[in-house]
Amino acid sequence: MEKLTAKVENLPEKYKNRGGRWLTDSYVCDEVDPNCHPLGPNNKVVFAPGIVTGTNAPSSGRVSVGGKSPLTGGIKEANAGTPFSQKIARLGYKAIVVEGLPKEKKFWLLKIDKDGAEFLPADEWAGKGLHEVFPLLFKKFGKNVGISAIGVAGERLMSSAGICFNDIDNRPSRYAGRGGLGAVLGSKGLKFIVADDKGAKGVKIADKDTFKKGTKKLTEALETHDITKPGGSLNTYGTAVLVNIMNEAGGYPTRNFREGRFEGAAATSGEAIHDICKERGGVGKTGHSCHPGCIIQCSNVYPRPDGTEHVSCIEYESDWAFGANCGIDDLDAIADLIWLSNDYGIDTIEAGGTIAVAMEAKLAEFGDGPKAIELMKEIGEGTPLGHVLGSGAATTGKVFGVLRVPGVKGQNMPAYEPRAVKGIGMVYATSTMGADHTAGYTIAPEILGVGGEADPLDADKAALARGLQEATAFIDSTGYCLFIAFAVLDIPEGLEGTVESCNGVLGTDWTTDDIARIGREVLDKELEFNRAAGFTKAHDRLPEFMKYEKLPPHNTVFDVPDEELDKVHGG
Amino acid sequence: MIEIHLYGKLRRFTDSLDPRRESTLLVPVDEGDTIRDIIERIGMPMDEVGTNIFLNGKYSLLDRVVNEGGRLGVFPDDMNLLYKWHFTKE
Numbered sequence: 001m002e003k004l005t006a007k008v009e010n011l012p013e014k015y016k017n018r019g020g021r022w023l024t025d026s027y028v029c030d031e032v033d034p035n036c037h038p039l040g041p042n043n044k045v046v047f048a049p050g051i052v053t054g055t056n057a058p059s060s061g062r063v064s065v066g067g068k069s070p071l072t073g074g075i076k077e078a079n080a081g082t083p084f085s086q087k088i089a090r091l092g093y094k095a096i097v098v099e100g101l102p103k104e105k106k107f108w109l110l111k112i113d114k115d116g117a118e119f120l121p122a123d124e125w126a127g128k129g130l131h132e133v134f135p136l137l138f139k140k141f142g143k144n145v146g147i148s149a150i151g152v153a154g155e156r157l158m159s160s161a162g163i164c165f166n167d168i169d170n171r172p173s174r175y176a177g178r179g180g181l182g183a184v185l186g187s188k189g190l191k192f193i194v195a196d197d198k199g200a201k202g203v204k205i206a207d208k209d210t211f212k213k214g215t216k217k218l219t220e221a222l223e224t225h226d227i228t229k230p231g232g233s234l235n236t237y238g239t240a241v242l243v244n245i246m247n248e249a250g251g252y253p254t255r256n257f258r259e260g261r262f263e264g265a266a267a268t269s270g271e272a273i274h275d276i277c278k279e280r281g282g283v284g285k286t287g288h289s290c291h292p293g294c295i296i297q298c299s300n301v302y303p304r305p306d307g308t309e310h311v312s313c314i315e316y317e318s319d320w321a322f323g324a325n326c327g328i329d330d331l332d333a334i335a336d337l338i339w340l341s342n343d344y345g346i347d348t349i350e351a352g353g354t355i356a357v358a359m360e361a362k363l364a365e366f367g368d369g370p371k372a373i374e375l376m377k378e379i380g381e382g383t384p385l386g387h388v389l390g391s392g393a394a395t396t397g398k399v400f401g402v403l404r405v406p407g408v409k410g411q412n413m414p415a416y417e418p419r420a421v422k423g424i425g426m427v428y429a430t431s432t433m434g435a436d437h438t439a440g441y442t443i444a445p446e447i448l449g450v451g452g453e454a455d456p457l458d459a460d461k462a463a464l465a466r467g468l469q470e471a472t473a474f475i476d477s478t479g480y481c482l483f484i485a486f487a488v489l490d491i492p493e494g495l496e497g498t499v500e501s502c503n504g505v506l507g508t509d510w511t512t513d514d515i516a517r518i519g520r521e522v523l524d525k526e527l528e529f530n531r532a533a534g535f536t537k538a539h540d541r542l543p544e545f546m547k548y549e550k551l552p553p554h555n556t557v558f559d560v561p562d563e564e565l566d567k568v569h570g571g
Numbered sequence: 572m573i574e575i576h577l578y579g580k581l582r583r584f585t586d587s588l589d590p591r592r593e594s595t596l597l598v599p600v601d602e603g604d605t606i607r608d609i610i611e612r613i614g615m616p617m618d619e620v621g622t623n624i625f626l627n628g629k630y631s632l633l634d635r636v637v638n639e640g641g642r643l644g645v646f647p648d649d650m651n652l653l654y655k656w657h658f659t660k661e
Contacts, residue, residue: 226621226651233650242652244578248644249653250628260628271579271590420628553628 002100006117019051022477024066034532038070050479054089061291078176081290082165084146130172151345154182158390160350177347211504221494225487239316240270251420264329282307320415321352333369353412361400409434440468462567470519
């Protein structure tokens with residue numbers, strides 16, 4: 001960004017089969033000094049579509065973004081589902097590497113099309129909400145472009161700023177949200193990337209038969225599995241179907257992780273969203289998709305009482321972050337808070353976690369929706385308090401002397417209570433990303449060879465947490481949505497199809513045995529970066545209060561021994 | 572008695588169909604009753620019952636023995652989301 005130049009280079013030979021998280025990690029680990037200041041001249045932001053992104057492989061429109069995180073101080077990979085990724089891939093770009101700092105404080109737009117890339121001034125769109133700006137950009141560049149953006153939170157270098165992408169209807173609503181990469185782009189003055197794939201050649205497929213065979217198997221798996229099929233759990237109720245389930249399990253973090261059940265769960269559940277969409281009618285819908293070609297379609301458009309659009313989308317984590325975690329049982333208030341997050345360009349999980357910590361500090365009462373909205377607006381207005389809040393829950397907790405700050409490596413926990421779900425607690429503790437549910441969300445242990453023939457849960461817990469993280473790292477590299485895991489772990493042909501579709505694009509001969517190998521390689525790179533950045537085993541721990549505060553209703557503490565946590569990556 | 576919390580299409584076995592509220596009912600418990608016994612007593616068709624069943628907040632199989640004063644949550648077959656790799660099923 002120093003000289004505002006864009007250069008097209010061939011992908012280094014050693015990166016040739018990499019995509020998504022594998023590729024963004026490779027650039028960050030090879031080119032970024034782990035000790036650099038995240039907002040300084042030596043950090044980089046790398047965007048990469050996955051291996052099969054841009055093809056007609058189902059549910060594969062993910063974009064990975066990597067860099068050093070201003071929130072955790074470690075490596076960060078965040079990803080999102082968006083047409084932007086598909087367009088970058090079809091233009092033939094495997095990655096976009098953003099480096100350097102501009103000489104003067106201005107904002108820029110990088111326009112990419114089949115003829116190359118150029119920088120355009122973007123100050124006219126700075127300082128404004130993304131809901132106002134996106135329609136202006138689509139008017140100027142055409143409705144078929146893909147857009148990556150930062151909002152005012154990123155412009156102001158707040159460490160919970162995310163990177164926003166357009167959804168299938170061109171809303172500013174899909175986020176590579178976690179870890180503050182929006183602030184890194186803000187430091188570089190890169191406000192937008194606009195990708196126009198008109199006339200693009202598309203993704204080169206090395207072996208069309210294998211690719212077709214693979215995508216067919218995967219499609220069949222997604223279309224038959226109860227969770228992912230049309231009319232299945234995710235399609236009908238969205239990810240917020242989990243609200244009632246986690247609440248029933250006593251693992252739904254409530255009022256800043258004080259309790260594991262929320263009396264307002266039903267009122268803010270996926271079922272309630274589904275019902276409201278039907279009852280209010282208008283534009284309200286469930287079964288909405290983030291990018292074209294998705295079979296699962298777990299997103300939604302939440303309507304106001306008059307049927308006009310309120311926000312897209314109320315997904316599980318955002319719903320919880322501003323709902324149960326703040327003690328708020330009003331979906332309309334939650335919708336307002338998500339809308340504001342999308343407008344400012346901020347991670348909903350970190351923002352909700354921060355407001356809950358602020359409530360702990362008595363800046364508002366738990367359950368007070370209007371006051372929570374006022375606090376969010378401080379972030380949007382960039383007041384001194386807004387800067388504190390925009391820096392995340394850990395910083396806010398420190399500023400106000402709060403003991404109960406539920407984060408790991410500076411990143412606030414998402415919507416699963418580790419004292420009730422200990423396996424997730426182990427993933428939070430040992431993830432290279434800080435507390436992150438997607439780091440090891442779901443994967444059948446059998447595939448990874450950690451469970452053998454016995455019941456997978458009899459297996460060594462550390463091995464399970466490790467296996468989960470490896471498989472996730474692989475899926476994050478393919479460009480497939482992590483939710484394909486539900487289907488492909490139950491249906492072996494689906495998993496084979498996933499690998500075969502990658503082989504089809506790349507001309508490789510990977511088998512399902514390569515999943516753990518590739519995942520391990522990705523994680524090892526990340527661990528090495530974090531070690532060089534100063535992380536030790538002492539950082540792989542949950543916050544102390546979870547070891548002595550019993551969580552109702554199970555009245556348990558997090559009692560996984562430290563040695564067990566150290567085994568996850570320590571072998 | 573055991574307090575049953577039902578979700579989705581199974582709410583029809585309670586007096587409250589509103590998904591924005593809890594749909595609960597109280598069912599008498601006999602010594603040794605399993606979750607399956609309770610579900611059959613309510614008259615819920617087994618093919619509508621999903622895999623996400625929680626007894627006192629613990630992910631459970633159908634043959635687990637229920638307790639007086641307990642809480643049982645049952646989700647229908649079209650609301651499965653949690654899987655074996657989240658919880659140990661007892």
